[in-house]
Amino acid sequence: MQHLASAARLVRTVRHLKPVQVYARARLLLPRGWPEDRPAPALRPVRVTFVAPTLQVRSLLGRWRVRFLNREGEIAQPPQWNDKAQTKLWLYNLHYFDDLCGPPADAAHRALQRDVINRWIAENPPGAGNGWEPYPVSLRIVNWIKWALAGESLEPHWRDSLAMQVRWLSEHIEWHLLGNHLLANAKALVFAGLFFNGAEADQWLARGLSILRRELPEQILPDGGHFELSPMYHAIILEDVLDLINIGRTFGRGDAKVFRNLPDIAARMRSWLAAMTHPDGGPAFFNDAAFGVAASRADLEAYAGRLGLGAVEEPGEGVQHLAASGYVRVNRGDMAAILDLAAVGPGYIPGHAHADTLSFELSLGCERIVVNGGTSTYTPGALREAQRSTAAHSTVEVEGENSSEVWASFRVARRARVQDVRIEAAGGTIRVSAAHDGYRHLLGRPACRRTWQFEGASLVVADEVACLLSKKAVARFHLGPGVAAESDADRRSGRLQSEGGRVVNWSASSEACIAHSPWFPEFGRSVSTDTLVVPLSAGQLVTRFAWARPSV
Known part of the structure; x- marks a missing residue:
C-alpha cells in the first residue's frame, strides 16, 4: 500500500511538468562530453x-x-x-x-x-x-x-x-x-556574450537573449511579481534584471529590444517588492524566504538609483491587491499586513512553494507581530518538511495535514486552489476574504475560508472549515521574535507584548494555548518564538487582535 501511495503522489507531481522538462531530465542520463578548452575569445x-x-x-x-x-x-x-x-x-x-x-x-x-x-x-x-x-x-x-x-x-x-x-x-x-x-x-550567457567579442561570443549573447525574450513575459507577472511567488527569489531576479540593464549599457546594447524593455520590467518588480516588504525593510516570509540570501530592498533601490531609474511609489494607506500573483497588502496607520491568497506557484515548477495558503504576516511599526516560519535549509529531511508544512505558517491546518502536498525538498503533488476572493473597503473598514480547496481529498471535502477585517486599530480573523466531519482543525498564529504571549485564566483572551513595548490584546471564540516553536529567519539559524494555537469549534473560529495607536 505504501508503494502505491508513493506512486500516486509521484503521478500527482509529474503530471504538471512541461514536456521539455521530461525530455531534458531523460537527456541528463546521457553522456555529455567534456567542455572545450580552446583559447578564450x-x-x-x-x-x-x-x-x-x-x-x-x-x-x-x-x-x-x-x-x-x-x-x-x-x-x-x-x-x-x-x-x-x-x-x-x-x-x-x-x-x-x-x-x-x-x-x-x-x-x-x-x-x-x-x-x-x-x-x-x-x-x-x-x-x-x-x-x-x-x-x-x-x-x-x-x-x-x-x-x-x-x-x-x-x-x-x-x-x-x-x-x-x-x-x-x-x-x-x-x-x-x-x-x-x-x-x-540566460543572464550568464548574456554577460559572457557581451564581455567577450567575436562570432562565438555573439552566439552566446543571442542564445541568452532568446531565452530572456521568451521567459521574462511568462515569469514576470503583470503586477510585477516573479511567478514562483517567493519574495526572496523575486529580489534575486530583480537584481538580475538590474545587472542586465547595467551590462547592456556598459557595452552599448541598451537600445536592443530585450534591453529596452528591462527598465519597465524592473519598475514593476520594484513596486511588487515594495508591497511585499515589511516596515523593517525585510521581505515577507511566504514560500522559501529568509534574510541574508537576496539583496535588501534598500540596496536594490540604491542600485536602481545609480542606474538612473526613477523612484517607485511606496505602499499607501488602505488595501493593495497584487491580483496576478495573489497577495494583498493592507496599511492602516503604522500597521502593515500582507495576506497570502496566492497559488503555490507555476504548475510545472512549484519547488520553492510552502503549504502556506491563506496565511498572513502583520507588523506594527518596525516590529513583526504575526509571522510565518521562514526557511533555514534545503536539505532533504524532517526539518525541511516541517518548514514547508501548513503547521509552520499562520493559517488553518485540517486533520494534521498540509493544505498542499509538499514532499521531498522541492516537490508538490496535490495543490490548494484559491477561490472566491473578495475585497471590500468602505466606511473605514477593509474586508478581505478567500477560500481554498486544499483539503478536498479528505472525507466530506472540507473547504477552508478565511476573512480578515481591519477596522481602526484592530484585526478580526474569521476562519471557517465547511463540511468538517471531525474536530481536528486548528489555527496557528506564529509570533515574531521577541513577542511574548500571555493568556488569561479563561484561555480565550490575553496579551502579546513586543520587545519594543507594543501591547496587542487578543481574544478568541475557542480556548487557546500558547506553544513554543522555532522561527527560521536565516539559513542555518533558528530563534525560539511563541505561537498562539486555537482550535476551531464546529468548524468556526473568530480571533481578534487589538492594539493601541502609537502616540504622536
Missing part, C-alpha cells in the same frame, strides 16, 4: 563604466577560511570543494565566488581572492563536481565578469577557464528545471 571594448552593483556579504574570511549560510568552513584540500559533510547549498555558495563582489578589499584580500581563483581552476576538473553544475556555473561567470568590470585584471588562463565554463553552460541549460534557474543561465 578576445574581450569586447567597454563603452561606458559598469555601474557599481549591490555588494555581496564578505564570505572569504581569511586564507582558505569561508563562511556561508551562518556556517564556517575551510578549503583545506581539493575534496572539500565537494565535501559531503557540508550541505549542497553551502557547497553551491562555495563555488559562486560572491566574495569578489563584496565590500572594497585591500591589497592582501585581493591577492587572496586571486589565489582562490587559481585554486578553483586547478582543483575542479572540467565538468566534474558541484562547481560544474549549471546554476553555480552561471553565478560564477557573472561574478568573475563583474569583478573584471570593477577594475580587476583576469589572467589569460582565467579567461580561458571562463570561456570554457560558458561553453559548458551553453550545452547544459537547465531546461529540466526552468524558472529562476533558466533566467540565471
Whole structure:
C-alpha cells in the first residue's frame, strides 16, 4: 500500500511538468562530453563604466577560511570543494565566488581572492563536481565578469577557464528545471556574450537573449511579481534584471529590444517588492524566504538609483491587491499586513512553494507581530518538511495535514486552489476574504475560508472549515521574535507584548494555548518564538487582535 501511495503522489507531481522538462531530465542520463578548452575569445571594448552593483556579504574570511549560510568552513584540500559533510547549498555558495563582489578589499584580500581563483581552476576538473553544475556555473561567470568590470585584471588562463565554463553552460541549460534557474543561465550567457567579442561570443549573447525574450513575459507577472511567488527569489531576479540593464549599457546594447524593455520590467518588480516588504525593510516570509540570501530592498533601490531609474511609489494607506500573483497588502496607520491568497506557484515548477495558503504576516511599526516560519535549509529531511508544512505558517491546518502536498525538498503533488476572493473597503473598514480547496481529498471535502477585517486599530480573523466531519482543525498564529504571549485564566483572551513595548490584546471564540516553536529567519539559524494555537469549534473560529495607536 505504501508503494502505491508513493506512486500516486509521484503521478500527482509529474503530471504538471512541461514536456521539455521530461525530455531534458531523460537527456541528463546521457553522456555529455567534456567542455572545450580552446583559447578564450578576445574581450569586447567597454563603452561606458559598469555601474557599481549591490555588494555581496564578505564570505572569504581569511586564507582558505569561508563562511556561508551562518556556517564556517575551510578549503583545506581539493575534496572539500565537494565535501559531503557540508550541505549542497553551502557547497553551491562555495563555488559562486560572491566574495569578489563584496565590500572594497585591500591589497592582501585581493591577492587572496586571486589565489582562490587559481585554486578553483586547478582543483575542479572540467565538468566534474558541484562547481560544474549549471546554476553555480552561471553565478560564477557573472561574478568573475563583474569583478573584471570593477577594475580587476583576469589572467589569460582565467579567461580561458571562463570561456570554457560558458561553453559548458551553453550545452547544459537547465531546461529540466526552468524558472529562476533558466533566467540565471540566460543572464550568464548574456554577460559572457557581451564581455567577450567575436562570432562565438555573439552566439552566446543571442542564445541568452532568446531565452530572456521568451521567459521574462511568462515569469514576470503583470503586477510585477516573479511567478514562483517567493519574495526572496523575486529580489534575486530583480537584481538580475538590474545587472542586465547595467551590462547592456556598459557595452552599448541598451537600445536592443530585450534591453529596452528591462527598465519597465524592473519598475514593476520594484513596486511588487515594495508591497511585499515589511516596515523593517525585510521581505515577507511566504514560500522559501529568509534574510541574508537576496539583496535588501534598500540596496536594490540604491542600485536602481545609480542606474538612473526613477523612484517607485511606496505602499499607501488602505488595501493593495497584487491580483496576478495573489497577495494583498493592507496599511492602516503604522500597521502593515500582507495576506497570502496566492497559488503555490507555476504548475510545472512549484519547488520553492510552502503549504502556506491563506496565511498572513502583520507588523506594527518596525516590529513583526504575526509571522510565518521562514526557511533555514534545503536539505532533504524532517526539518525541511516541517518548514514547508501548513503547521509552520499562520493559517488553518485540517486533520494534521498540509493544505498542499509538499514532499521531498522541492516537490508538490496535490495543490490548494484559491477561490472566491473578495475585497471590500468602505466606511473605514477593509474586508478581505478567500477560500481554498486544499483539503478536498479528505472525507466530506472540507473547504477552508478565511476573512480578515481591519477596522481602526484592530484585526478580526474569521476562519471557517465547511463540511468538517471531525474536530481536528486548528489555527496557528506564529509570533515574531521577541513577542511574548500571555493568556488569561479563561484561555480565550490575553496579551502579546513586543520587545519594543507594543501591547496587542487578543481574544478568541475557542480556548487557546500558547506553544513554543522555532522561527527560521536565516539559513542555518533558528530563534525560539511563541505561537498562539486555537482550535476551531464546529468548524468556526473568530480571533481578534487589538492594539493601541502609537502616540504622536
